[in-house]
Amino acid sequence: MHRTVIIGGGFGGLYAARGLRSPDVHVTLLDRRNFHLFQPLLYQVATGALSPSDIAAPLRVLLRKQKNAEVLLAEALDLDPARRRVTLDRGEDVPYDTLVVATGATNFYFGHNEWESIAPGLKGIEDATRIRHKVLYAFEAAEREPDPDLRRRWLTFVIVGAGPTGVELSGALAEIANDALRNEFRSIRPEESRIYLLDAAPRVLTAYSEALSHSAERQLVRLGVQVRPSVRVNEIDAEGVTFAGPRGTERIESRTVLWAAGVKVSPWTEILARRAGAELTRSGQVRVDPDLSLPSNPSIFVVGDLAFYEQRGKPLPGIAPVAIQEGRYVAKVIQARLSGRTVKPFHYFDKGQLAVIGRNAGVGVIGGVEVRGWIAWFVWLFVHLMYLAQAFNRFLVFLRWGYQYATFYRGARLITGGSPAEQPVKEETLK
Amino acid sequence: MHRTVIIGGGFGGLYAARGLRSPDVHVTLLDRRNFHLFQPLLYQVATGALSPSDIAAPLRVLLRKQKNAEVLLAEALDLDPARRRVTLDRGEDVPYDTLVVATGATNFYFGHNEWESIAPGLKGIEDATRIRHKVLYAFEAAEREPDPDLRRRWLTFVIVGAGPTGVELSGALAEIANDALRNEFRSIRPEESRIYLLDAAPRVLTAYSEALSHSAERQLVRLGVQVRPSVRVNEIDAEGVTFAGPRGTERIESRTVLWAAGVKVSPWTEILARRAGAELTRSGQVRVDPDLSLPSNPSIFVVGDLAFYEQRGKPLPGIAPVAIQEGRYVAKVIQARLSGRTVKPFHYFDKGQLAVIGRNAGVGVIGGVEVRGWIAWFVWLFVHLMYLAQAFNRFLVFLRWGYQYATFYRGARLITGGSPAEQPVKEETLK
Secondary structure, three states, rough: EEEEEEEEHHHHHHHHHOOOOOOOEEEEEEEEEOOOOOHHHHHHHHHOOOHHHHHHHHHHHOOOOOEEEEEEEEEEEEEEEOEEEEHHOOOOOOEEEEEEEEEEEEEEOOOHHHHHHOOOOOOHHHHHHHHHHHHHHHHHHHHOOOOHHHHHHEEEEEEOOOOOHHHHHHHHHHHHHHHHHHOOOOOOOHHHHHHEOOOOOOOOOOOOOOOHHHHHHHHHOOEEEEEEOOOOOEEEEEEEEEEEEEEEEEEEEOOOOOOOOEEEEEHHHHHHHHHHHHOOOOOOOOOOOOOEEEEOOOEEOOHHEEOOOEOOOEEEOHHHHHHHHHHHHHHHHHHHHHOOOOOOOOOOOOOOOEEEEOOEEEEEEEOOOOEEOOHHHHHHHHHHHHHHHHHHHHHHHHHHHHHHHHOOOOOOOOOOOOHHHHHHOOHHOOO | EEEEEEOOOOOHHHHHHHOOOOOEEEEEEEEOOOOOHHHHHHHHHOOOOOOOHHHHHEEEHHOOOOOEEEEEEEEEEEOOOOOOOOOOOOOEEEOOOOOOOOEEEEOOOOOOOHHHOOOOOOOOOOHHHHHHHHHHHHHHHHHOOOOOOOOHHHHHEEEEOOOHHHHHHHHHHHHHHHOOOOOOOOOOOOOOEEEEEEEEOOOOOOOOOHHHHHHHHHHHHHHEEEEEOOEEEEEEEEEEEEEEEOOOOEEEEEOOOEOOOOEEEEOOHHHHHHOOOOEEOOOOOEEEEOOEOOEEEEEEOOHHHHOOOOOOOOEEEOHHHHHHHHHHHHHHHHHHHHHHOOOOOOOOOOOOOEEEEEEEEEEEEEEEEEEEHHHHHHHHHHHHHOOOOOOOHHHHHHHHHHHHHHOOOOOOOOOOOOOOHHOOOOOHHHH
């Protein structure tokens, strides 16, 4: 029995586990969480459109019928490649013949870790409910606030980072302000909210062509989002953001700043470097061989955001389709090795890429063809529904989206997890 | 304009607000949360059958079309009946002509507040996700645990209190262990879990007749629940429960103890006693006049769990139908007073009462007729669906129940909110 240990139940790890169906292989999937999270829809949880359980499927359920696979709720802390063992959080060792590391990425604040408590990023379920709390609470606080200046701060939202997550968040925020909350407040008018989208790059969605990028910007502006490219954030505090750009140094007073500007790979890259001789790139990723194993240790594979793999001279991006294909590929390599076969080098097949901006709005490339507006939006909906891991979740999300499209209603608008006082706002400004 | 301030957006407060539709009345509904919670289904969130947003509806949405009503996310801290003002958490005063206090109840540990961190009760959404975390984590920890003795502690569940909440929780736990987790684990067999239901009373569900109570016990035993009546809990710690009963002093080693034994009314009763001369009963409830106002201050009404009101010599129980009818009644009284009319004393119309035990299992009284088994279960499902505040939630819950009935699948099984280390388990026992 060939023991394969997979660290991480995200796209890379889950698809590797599912690919390892050979009865000669035993699979142990380790994750700190008991669920697989469909990250591409996480911003919809953060903006109250979906409920956490809609996009999270228990790993045990997903692997229930695969009798050669077991799931352990555990954190993997260390590695001993000589003895081929992974050390878990309670000190126990798990032996492996092949190891797959798929621990993904977390938010990165470019050395300003103090910004994390003010400007949450969007990586896990808790991040999403924290952002939901912050956004919904801002409207509630504004409704109670008699001072027009403070009220404006509550109704000003700043998103730092205009990649897909930042664009999707700001579009959804605009829809909340313009439509979802309509007629619900008595003192404020949510549609007077101001939403700023900042980025260091000269345009939004730099992964796309200039034409698509400008189309995305126009669609954002139509929703009321103020796009501020080519700016560098100097400071984030509880009362706003200071940044430098073409118009000099500016400040936006805001009580709700969200972070979508950077991610960094998980600390497992350093464990791999220290213990197994992995070579890290400047971005901290792990250089892998054409079969996605470590050059220094062929029994360790690295997939997903962690892996640095160039194709046609360009590194593959940290997106779900890359992780899925890498996970599936690694499962194939492991099983081929067992039967003495060889497998061609990994090749990412780019089906396309899409970013949704709002109702009937989006941009993307499908099979090499650029799309925008409602076509991009519609294909995005369809593709994301199809990739949800569970049929019942697919059905629920489909219903929620249909209902929301018809009524603008966002069904998951709970402010939970602690009293408003836990908001990172200075006490004296609450008066 | 007659200013009515309502404190609390539970059943009593919400139905009072909805009843106050006269254009001569202005309604301000205060709540610390932005949602109305359908508490009777809370145990289904705690056991992974429903998602929090399925049973929580934003108060703003519920009152959006009622133009004379406003909602404030705020905590009411004090009262000045002479100036007719309520003081909120930021120090601001809200003036009222009529005040309705509907702040409900919280868990009560009979003086053992130290048990709260070990044995969570089930009152709010956070309680429910905390219990869900504890229950699901217990199975995960057992799967990892090599020591058979510790493993047994993880697979032993104790519910203290055999009222409706305790009965529903233990029935749902039995279904999780027997059905929902089937074939998902490799080292443990969840169906070997042991579930104990303790109560000080000689039988479960003392609000019902002896015949129904015995039927409920038989239905619980059929699910595998061990019912232990007539016991007195002496100690709860991280490793188990000690109690005295007919068999002497006993101890159950368990890492998952849930509390369903007692509630106490909110601190607002004491504010009413101190500031407005309200008379409190031994249970801490507020004695009210036949029109549910304070004898000492007719412009203050008290509804729901807070109010002590006797009918045919028996105090009304702290259940949703009583709070709903009291809320509606108070709205009628306030509007009648404005037009100089009088209203008959409050009379609770008892449509019946139901407790569900599990799939096709339950007991209840409907229109004076005792029912049990699948009829009780079916009527329970129907009634609870009908009373959910929002049509779309009704539809979603209906779908989830239907899917669960067919497949045993519980869709909302996330372990969120902090790492397993936050579990109240001594560090040295984690080895």
